[in-house]
Amino acid sequence: MSGGDGCQLYLITPPALDPRAFADPLARALDAGDVAALQLRLKDVDDDALKRAIEILMPVAQSRGVAFLMNDRADLAAKMGCDGAHIGQEDGDPVAARKLLGPDRTLGITCHGSRHLAMEAGENGADYVAFGAFFPTATKQAEHSATPDILEWWSEMFELPSVAIGGITAGNCAPLVRSGADFLAVVGAVWNHPDGPDAGVRAMLEAITAAER
Numbered sequence: 001m002s003g004g005d006g007c008q009l010y011l012i013t014p015p016a017l018d019p020r021a022f023a024d025p026l027a028r029a030l031d032a033g034d035v036a037a038l039q040l041r042l043k044d045v046d047d048d049a050l051k052r053a054i055e056i057l058m059p060v061a062q063s064r065g066v067a068f069l070m071n072d073r074a075d076l077a078a079k080m081g082c083d084g085a086h087i088g089q090e091d092g093d094p095v096a097a098r099k100l101l102g103p104d105r106t107l108g109i110t111c112h113g114s115r116h117l118a119m120e121a122g123e124n125g126a127d128y129v130a131f132g133a134f135f136p137t138a139t140k141q142a143e144h145s146a147t148p149d150i151l152e153w154w155s156e157m158f159e160l161p162s163v164a165i166g167g168i169t170a171g172n173c174a175p176l177v178r179s180g181a182d183f184l185a186v187v188g189a190v191w192n193h194p195d196g197p198d199a200g201v202r203a204m205l206e207a208i209t210a211a212e213r
């Protein structure tokens with residue numbers, strides 16, 4: 001996963017899903033437009049269920065050229081052949097995660113709204129740094145917040161891509177795009193879109209394109 005010229009869409013799965021039932025809506029969402037990455041984010045699920053979800057959903061993403069990242073678990077990402085892992089500040093040592101993933105898989109690290117955490121993440125081998133939450137989110141209890149100036153500062157200072165996350169929608173994403181976010185990570189904007197996930201992907205991509213004009 002590398003930052004390109006423009007801002008790209010990074011999709012995260014809904015908090016709860018049945019992998020077999022979810023494969024079809026996922027395929028339709030990914031076929032609706034250019035999605036750079038999909039993160040499997042399931043909480044309070046045992047390893048067997050996570051492995052089953054990976055086995056079913058990873059081919060849906062990878063067959064479409066969409067990078068498949070595992071939330072929280074660099075060990076499982078490496079074992080199962082995922083394209084990478086996203087870890088937070090409470091998810092273990094990033095250096096150990098990088099060791100598990102090897103040099104070629106993507107490692108993303110949550111940095112909240114902290115310049116210090118972002119620079120530390122870069123030094124510890126992150127392939128991208130994630131800032132958030134930028135807006136109120138119903139997807140999780142977000143305990144940290146970020147403002148667009150951190151995206152601007154980061155993109156001026158460093159080459160490493162940045163991800164913006166937290167309550168992002170087609171209606172509010174323009175300042176993040178204009179501040180230099182390389183990726184916008186979303187859950188609700190796509191999976192809770194009133195016209196379906198495919199409409200959610202299209203709306204996000206149209207909003208990103210409009211903000212870049």
Ligand SMILES: Cc1ncc(COP(=O)(O)OP(=O)(O)O)c(N)n1
Pocket residue numbers: 039041071072086087088089090091108110130131132140163165185
């Ligand atoms: C792209 C991206 N950014 C941030 C997060 C949040 O990670 P974390 O702080 O570990 O919180 P949980 O997702 O584990 O609840 C993320 N998952 N993805």
Ligand SMILES: Cc1nc(C(=O)O)sc1CCOP(=O)(O)O
Pocket residue numbers: 110112131132133134136137138139140142144165166167168185186187188189
């Ligand atoms: C998983 C996650 N991490 C966040 C952070 O701030 O680190 S906000 C968030 C939820 C993102 O979902 P939605 O797009 O529905 O707001």
Ligand SMILES: [Mg+2]
Pocket residue numbers: 071072086087088091
């Ligand atoms: Mg985590």
